[in-house]
Amino acid sequence: MAYQALYRTWRPQKFSDMIGQEIVTKTLKNAIITGQITHAYLFNGPRGTGKTSAAKIFAKAINCLHPVDGEPDGTCEICQAADNGTLGDIIELDAASNNGVDEIREIREDVTYAPTQAKYKVYIIDEVHMLSTGAFNALLKTLEEPPANVIFILATTEPQKIPATIISRTQRFDFKRINAQSAYERMVYILDQRGNTYDEAALKVIANAADGGMRDALTILDQALSFGDGHVTLENALLVTGSVTQTLLGKYVEAVVNQNTKQGLARLSEVLDEGKDANRFVEDLISYARDLLLYTEAPELVTLVPDETFTQLAKTQSANIWYNMIDTLNNTQQQLRFTNRPAIYLEVLTVKLSQPVGQEQTVPSASPTVDHTAVAVQPDRQSSKQQPTQQPTPSSVSEPAQSMAIDQERSQPAPEPAPMTSQKTRVAPHVSEDQAAVFSVLSEATRGDLDRVTAIWGDMINMLPVPEQAMLNVARPIAASSNGLVVAFDFDVIRVNAMRKADLLQTMVTQIRELTQAQHERQLVFITTESWPVLRSKFVAQLPKHKQQTPAVNPDVEEKADETEDNLVTEAKTIFDAGIVEEIDD
Numbered sequence: 001m002a003y004q005a006l007y008r009t010w011r012p013q014k015f016s017d018m019i020g021q022e023i024v025t026k027t028l029k030n031a032i033i034t035g036q037i038t039h040a041y042l043f044n045g046p047r048g049t050g051k052t053s054a055a056k057i058f059a060k061a062i063n064c065l066h067p068v069d070g071e072p073d074g075t076c077e078i079c080q081a082a083d084n085g086t087l088g089d090i091i092e093l094d095a096a097s098n099n100g101v102d103e104i105r106e107i108r109e110d111v112t113y114a115p116t117q118a119k120y121k122v123y124i125i126d127e128v129h130m131l132s133t134g135a136f137n138a139l140l141k142t143l144e145e146p147p148a149n150v151i152f153i154l155a156t157t158e159p160q161k162i163p164a165t166i167i168s169r170t171q172r173f174d175f176k177r178i179n180a181q182s183a184y185e186r187m188v189y190i191l192d193q194r195g196n197t198y199d200e201a202a203l204k205v206i207a208n209a210a211d212g213g214m215r216d217a218l219t220i221l222d223q224a225l226s227f228g229d230g231h232v233t234l235e236n237a238l239l240v241t242g243s244v245t246q247t248l249l250g251k252y253v254e255a256v257v258n259q260n261t262k263q264g265l266a267r268l269s270e271v272l273d274e275g276k277d278a279n280r281f282v283e284d285l286i287s288y289a290r291d292l293l294l295y296t297e298a299p300e301l302v303t304l305v306p307d308e309t310f311t312q313l314a315k316t317q318s319a320n321i322w323y324n325m326i327d328t329l330n331n332t333q334q335q336l337r338f339t340n341r342p343a344i345y346l347e348v349l350t351v352k353l354s355q356p357v358g359q360e361q362t363v364p365s366a367s368p369t370v371d372h373t374a375v376a377v378q379p380d381r382q383s384s385k386q387q388p389t390q391q392p393t394p395s396s397v398s399e400p401a402q403s404m405a406i407d408q409e410r411s412q413p414a415p416e417p418a419p420m421t422s423q424k425t426r427v428a429p430h431v432s433e434d435q436a437a438v439f440s441v442l443s444e445a446t447r448g449d450l451d452r453v454t455a456i457w458g459d460m461i462n463m464l465p466v467p468e469q470a471m472l473n474v475a476r477p478i479a480a481s482s483n484g485l486v487v488a489f490d491f492d493v494i495r496v497n498a499m500r501k502a503d504l505l506q507t508m509v510t511q512i513r514e515l516t517q518a519q520h521e522r523q524l525v526f527i528t529t530e531s532w533p534v535l536r537s538k539f540v541a542q543l544p545k546h547k548q549q550t551p552a553v554n555p556d557v558e559e560k561a562d563e564t565e566d567n568l569v570t571e572a573k574t575i576f577d578a579g580i581v582e583e584i585d586d
């Protein structure tokens, strides 16, 4: 006999076999007991939650010759025929494969004939939202004048795609995602019945990976069983699901909420070393954070089986942490769609998640931004933050660079025993972010300086500790003079964080000087990649007219400029990073 998939063999035969849908099954049984049957039902819910099973059981129960408390007895000739699929009065149609007007027209004619064996003729239409408009219209006509003894059960995962005129003629049942605990228990039951053995952890992994669908859980279990000798091992379960273990997820989350960047990155590399997919990891993290969020408010909605790390995290951290984490993870998920270097984004993610909540937004973005909305970043985060951090006063938001420096001088004692330079005392002596500083570098910038810095940039990064490497992996030099260097960061959060790291800045200026064999250290200017186009055009625009056309600032340039717009670009290309200039000119 051909092998029967678990989910088929173990398809529930009675309402009492179904798991996780108590309200639905109770209501349906009551309808049968009291004889209150209606003409059309809509079974709505995620895939694999038992909609089709419930429809079949219901069809059997209303036709059963000796129903017991609303359940089919499973032994009468009607039940037997239904179980064998030979009962002509239960008609199943999959709208996903028969989108058809024809099929529905056929049904329209067919419904006029009385059931042959059973009391009721039952049409089960799966994925009903896939029907064409024409088919919906035909179906609607039937529902408007329902023939006696005919029942429609429409099942769908996407009720919003079904015309309201149809929905209003049905009695609706919402099927819930099956929580991991129930899925786990069902698998234990099935394996016990079959005489298989298992690692408990393996079933937990499968239950979590199935994400609320019992059919998926059993399909995964099937695969895991096929690897082993009738024993379900954790190793096989992980292999089949491609999941990051809950333990590892927990350790990672624990590290980042404790703001231990180093450990977070170490956990991340464990995940990546196992060859896990970046998207899958982020998805796993999202459901982990979601479960943590729900655990306090609505524990019954939690999909995973909590372990000690999980309950500890849920107890000690506030909901805010998880809201923020989910936000950040969602953003990363978007970014991952457009990159072929996912590891870098995961590193950045790890650094971000290790920030105290809200802190990443404490400093407004660099001054060149003309757009004020860019300054008023995510006010909800500011109000929701937990840890006391040096927040700029509201007034400082309008005048970023200046007042930020003042604020920080006030609130931070001595930043770090950073070696004093001859410059005026600032929080970070090696770095600025304001427009004046950018212009000052640009006015002396040369392609040669930029090339020299770019050439050693990678080596310089490699000399840094791992967390700081991750920060600079999303930054690049875009303009340089012998005295200054403009660095553009892809993420403002990272830029702001880097500006606070006195050690990092010190190492950067020292190493850049040594590696480029320069006379003196270059003043760093950190801006966002986003603000660069605005800055660049502002800089060019403020140059005296003749300078705009004469690339005097760059001794490498030989060609003389004409009065054409192209020369601005030519000049820009010679002083700035060409790649970035091209992006701007798009």
Ligand SMILES: [Zn+2]
Binding pocket: 063, 064, 065, 066, 067, 072, 073, 074, 075, 076, 077, 078, 079, 080
């Ligand atoms: Zn029966």
